[in-house]
Amino acid sequence: MPKLSYLKAMNRALADSLDTDPSVFLLGEDIRVAASNLTAGLLSRFGPDRVLDTPLSEQAFTNFATGAALAGMRPVIEFQIPSLLFLVFEQLANQAHKFSLMTGGQCKVPVTYVVTGSGSRTGWAGQHSDHPYTLLAHVGIKTVVPATPTDAYGLLVSAIRDDDPVVFFAPSAALGVRDDVDFSTLGPVPLGTGRLARSGRDVTVVALGHLVHDALAVADELAGHGISVEVFDPRTVYPLDLDGLAASVAKTRRLVVIDDSNRTSGFAAEILAVAAERFTLDAPPRRVTRPDGAVLPFALALDRAIQPDRDQLVAAINAVLEDR
Amino acid sequence: MSTVDLYRTVRLIRRFEERAIEFVRSGEIVGGIHPYVGQEAIAAGACAALTSDDVITSTHRGHGHVLARGADPGRLLAELMGRETGLNRGRGGSMHAADFSLGILGANAIVGAAGSIATGAAWAHRRQGRDTVAVTFFGDGAMNEGMLLEAFNLAALWRIPVIFVCENNGYATTMPVGSAVAGSITGRARAFGIPAFTIDGQDPETVLKATTAAVTRARSGKGPMFLECLTYRFDAHHTFEHRARLDYRSPDEVAAGVSRDPVVIQGARLSEHERAEVDDEVEAVLDAATEFALGSAHPDPADALKYLYAVMP
Numbered sequence: 001m002p003k004l005s006y007l008k009a010m011n012r013a014l015a016d017s018l019d020t021d022p023s024v025f026l027l028g029e030d031i032r033v034a035a036s037n038l039t040a041g042l043l044s045r046f047g048p049d050r051v052l053d054t055p056l057s058e059q060a061f062t063n064f065a066t067g068a069a070l071a072g073m074r075p076v077i078e079f080q081i082p083s084l085l086f087l088v089f090e091q092l093a094n095q096a097h098k099f100s101l102m103t104g105g106q107c108k109v110p111v112t113y114v115v116t117g118s119g120s121r122t123g124w125a126g127q128h129s130d131h132p133y134t135l136l137a138h139v140g141i142k143t144v145v146p147a148t149p150t151d152a153y154g155l156l157v158s159a160i161r162d163d164d165p166v167v168f169f170a171p172s173a174a175l176g177v178r179d180d181v182d183f184s185t186l187g188p189v190p191l192g193t194g195r196l197a198r199s200g201r202d203v204t205v206v207a208l209g210h211l212v213h214d215a216l217a218v219a220d221e222l223a224g225h226g227i228s229v230e231v232f233d234p235r236t237v238y239p240l241d242l243d244g245l246a247a248s249v250a251k252t253r254r255l256v257v258i259d260d261s262n263r264t265s266g267f268a269a270e271i272l273a274v275a276a277e278r279f280t281l282d283a284p285p286r287r288v289t290r291p292d293g294a295v296l297p298f299a300l301a302l303d304r305a306i307q308p309d310r311d312q313l314v315a316a317i318n319a320v321l322e323d324r
Numbered sequence: 325m326s327t328v329d330l331y332r333t334v335r336l337i338r339r340f341e342e343r344a345i346e347f348v349r350s351g352e353i354v355g356g357i358h359p360y361v362g363q364e365a366i367a368a369g370a371c372a373a374l375t376s377d378d379v380i381t382s383t384h385r386g387h388g389h390v391l392a393r394g395a396d397p398g399r400l401l402a403e404l405m406g407r408e409t410g411l412n413r414g415r416g417g418s419m420h421a422a423d424f425s426l427g428i429l430g431a432n433a434i435v436g437a438a439g440s441i442a443t444g445a446a447w448a449h450r451r452q453g454r455d456t457v458a459v460t461f462f463g464d465g466a467m468n469e470g471m472l473l474e475a476f477n478l479a480a481l482w483r484i485p486v487i488f489v490c491e492n493n494g495y496a497t498t499m500p501v502g503s504a505v506a507g508s509i510t511g512r513a514r515a516f517g518i519p520a521f522t523i524d525g526q527d528p529e530t531v532l533k534a535t536t537a538a539v540t541r542a543r544s545g546k547g548p549m550f551l552e553c554l555t556y557r558f559d560a561h562h563t564f565e566h567r568a569r570l571d572y573r574s575p576d577e578v579a580a581g582v583s584r585d586p587v588v589i590q591g592a593r594l595s596e597h598e599r600a601e602v603d604d605e606v607e608a609v610l611d612a613a614t615e616f617a618l619g620s621a622h623p624d625p626a627d628a629l630k631y632l633y634a635v636m637p
Contacts (some may be wrong), residue, residue, distance in 0.1 A: 016580075025451075049451070055481070060440040060474030067444025070429055071379075072452065091471075095437060103430060104413030104422040105631035140632065163634035192637035239637055 001180040007037055009149035009179075010114070010170060012186070013156035014039065014076065014149040018046050021074060024160060027052040027061060028078035035079045036116040058084050060115075062091035066099070067260065069109045076160055077111065082118040082130045085167070096165040110164040114156070117172040119210070119217045119260050120143075120296055120303055129296035129303070131260045133169045134267045135210075137238035142166040142191055147212035149179040151235055154189030162191060171260070173210035181231040194241035196248065200230030203317055204324070205253040206245065206271050207231060211258045211308065218313050237267060245271070246278060256316045258308050263289040283323060286316035328598060330528040331370035331590045335606050337388040339560075340397055340467060343610055344387065348563045352618070353404045357589035360388035362558030365393035365586035366491050369531025370551075373539050381438035381460045384419045385491075386431030389461050395423045397609055398616035407620035411570050414623045415631060416421035417479055418606045422616050427456075435496075436462060438468030439488065443475045446486040453526075457542045458486045459535070465496025467509050476516040476548070481538065483547035487538045490550065493557040498572040513550035525553025526584045529593075556581030600605065 004012075014086050017024045026039060032053045034040040043051045054061040058079075065075035079085060085092070096109045119131035137143045142164055146152040152170065159166035197212050198219050207215040212233045219229035232248045233242050249255055259268035268287035275285050288308040296303050338630065341361045347353040360367070367388035374393075382389040390400055395411060410422050422430035429445060432438040442460035449456035458479030467473050467490065469486050479486050490509055494501050501509075510520035519541075524530045531553060538549035558581065560566055591599050 009605045055474075056475060057474035057477060059471040060443070060478055063437060063440035063471065064444030064447070064475070066428070067441035067446075068448035069443070069444075071445040071456075073448045073449035090434065090437070091394060094434060095432075095441070099430070100630045100634055101629070102412060103422045103424070103631075104410070104415040105513075105634075106412065106422055106424040107429075108634035110634075142633075164636075190637060 001182055004149045004181040005173045006149045006152045006170065006177045009153040009201055010038055011040055013153045015042060015045065017157060017160045018042065018050055023072060024074045024076065025050045025052065025229070026076045026078065027054050028060055028063065029054055029056060029080065031078055033311050035146045038078055038114065038116045043269050045158055046306055057227065059091055060085045060127055062088040063095060063220065065111045066091065066096045066109055069111050070099070070107050074093050074160060076114060077103065077194045078114045080116055082132060083113050083127050085115065085135070087130050089135070090166070092136065092141060094166065097139060101166070109165050110163045111165050112159045113165070113167045115167065115169045117175060118169045119171045119173060123298065123300060123303065124198065125298040126295045131169070131171065133167070134261045134265065136167045137267070138214065138265070141237070142236070143169070143238045144191060145169045145171065145209040146235055147174060147197070147209050147233050149177060150186065151189055151195065153186050155191065155235060158191050159189045161188065164283060166191070169209065171209035174213070174227045177213065189235065190235045192239040192241055193236070194234040194244035196276045197220045197231040197233045200228040200252065202228045202252060203256060203320055204232055204248045204252045205313070205317065206255070207233060207258045208237065208267065211260055214310050215258060215313065218310050222314065227317065227321065249275065249279045249281070252307065253280065253282040254320045255279070255281060256288065256313065256320055257285070258288040260308055261290060262294050263287070263292045283320040286320055288316050325532065326594045327567045328470045328602060330368050330372060330532065331594055331599070332602050333372070334364040334528055334587050334590050335366040335602060336365060336397065336609065337391050339606055339610055340385060340391060340401070343445045343614065344401070344564060347405070347557070351527040354406065355417060356563040357387070357404065358385040359559040362581065362585070363491055364388055365527070365590070366461070366489065366531050366553045366555060366606060369528040370461070370489055370535045372532045373535035374457065374459065375384050377427070377456050378452065379429055379449070379456060379458045381429045381442040381458070382431040383438065383461055383463060384431065384433045385420065385463070386421055390421045390423065390428055391573050393428050397614035399478040401613050401617035402620045404472065406622065407624045409616070409620040434470035436466035439466070439472040440475035440478070441542055443479045443484050443486050443488050445485045447482060450485060450539070455543060455590065458484065458538050459487060461489045461491060462469050464490060464492040464494070464501045464505065464509065467505055470554060475520060475625050476513055478598065479548040480518050483545060485542035486548045487535060487542060488518070488548060488550040491555055495531050495557065495561070495572070497561045498570055503512065509552050510550065513555050518550045520550035520552065521600060522552040524553060525555035526586050526589060528586060528590050546631065556584070558582050560600060593619045595598065
């Protein structure tokens with residue numbers, strides 16, 4: 001079976017979307033030469049009218065996409081640096097997201113924002129290493145963080161077809177992940193549907209993006225010690241697959257969340273709050289996150305020290321299983 | 325557009341605003357408004373240069389643009405009163421009034437934000453093979469917003485058919501333009517290669533003529549134009565100001581500003597009889613609008629988040 005990388009899957013999703021829908025176009029900085037590789041080959045195939053290099057004008061071109069969407073297009077913006085979302089938070093949270101309600105449903109804003117290489121990029125320091133998906137989810141923007149090439153393809157296609165703004169986070173540490181894929185089975189993955197990445201009996205680990213792969217590795221390791229870990233990948237941060245999560249926790253009655261965002265008001269905090277409201281647990285849940293208010297320092301050892309890792313996950317799993 | 329039509333528009337906007345201010349005072353409009361009184365010639369003249377296929381974006385001071393574009397005064401007033409029959413079904417209010425069926429892509433409460441939205445919309449229409457021009461209105465305060473200057477660059481670079489209409493009323497809330505803008509307003513547009521002109525924003529005919537030239541140029545594929553319309557806001561920045569009693573304009577200055585009233589300037593081009601006829605007509609329209617708005621239902625609180633998404637899984 002052919003191998004498909006996560007980045008190549010995204011590239012394929014863009015190509016297929018451009019191919020099937022003439023209202024789709026891409027815009028962003030350095031996308032014609034495909035600086036991040038996401039848009040490789042698309043300029044020669046679809047031409048400069050559908051693959052637009054923009055000047056360094058993030059605020060204007062983000063609103064430009066909103067205007068184009070209001071006029072019936074489906075723009076896809078690539079942000080090659082996650083922190084650029086801070087620069088365009090106004091245009092996302094205060095403009096694109098609010099248009100539908102503020103106009104009483106007169107319009108829709110089908111823009112997709114692709115963040116290629118979110119999270120730590122290994123040695124890129126404070127302003128290039130954020131993974132700010134919880135901010136978007138908090139204001140109610142549809143937010144996806146796929147873990148696998150198959151999901152990256154399927155969720156990107158769905159994001160582009162969706163009639164609302166959707167932010168698509170491709171974690172840096174997931175870009176190189178490769179799957180054996182039968183291309184004929186690639187298809188859209190509905191937003192708001194989670195995926196059981198691994199079945200288990202003893203504890204549910206909720207993980208997103210690249211951390212799904214860490215959770216699976218930990219599950220493999222713990223299986224050798226007689227611990228059966230279930231890994232639930234929500235895939236979409238907002239809206240969240242509450243039913244899928246509930247089904248998993250109903251089975252294991254123990255919960256750990258691993259989340260590469262800051263602790264306070266983070267994604268893990270949300271999952272724990274949901275658990276407190278809805279689930280019956282046999283042990284207090286745990287979360288493994290970046291520290292409060294974290295900024296990633298440059299030196300590699302410090303960068304790594306801030307990110308949630310496998311050892312912390314093992315410790316959290318052992319803690320919720322302590323009284324078993 | 326005829327002399328009498330332009331008069332009808334400025335008169336309609338003026339009387340709509342005067343009534344709206346009364347409704348703020350009586351509590352029918354909650355939250356206040358930013359009155360357009362004194363600036364009517366710009367909306368009337370600029371919108372008169374457009375066809376029904378064109379689009380506009382507006383500002384927090386947007387009622388004039390929305391009315392000049394042809395929105396129903398009753399539905400606009402209902403919107404200001406938060407009624408279900410409002411243009412935005414009561415979800416937008418004064419600062420977000422929109423009517424997409426008329427190409428009104430919305431008033432926008434973030435200063436300078438709509439310029440880039442209009443630029444994107446105009447680009448998209450052209451890509452779709454349509455002959456659309458976009459007009460985006462903003463105040464002198466927006467000239468200091470980087471996002472708007474970025475939009476100038478995109479529009480000029482890609483020759484997008486968008487007309488940038490700066491309503492320079494002399495103040496960004498209370499800050500005089502001379503204390504806020506280094507260099508000149510038109511100079512900023514010219515720096516991007518956009519032809520920029522300063523015109524009398526109190527005369528509807530002048531604004532119509534200048535906008536028509538800009539629209540013709542944009543439709544022919546030559547790209548954006550920038551019009552600085554010199555105007556004066558007769559009333560407060562916001563209706564709250566009546567209570568706050570902000571002191572930033574001298575009585576002499578206000579008197580001088582008010583002496584050039586667009587309603588009077590355009591009205592002088594009509595006979596007394598013609599003027600009276602239009603005035604009566606406008607009052608009748610606004611009486612009906614008022615009756616419609618006051619008689620409209622309030623939205624159901626259970627629907628507070630209706631329309632938040634186009635689709636939600």
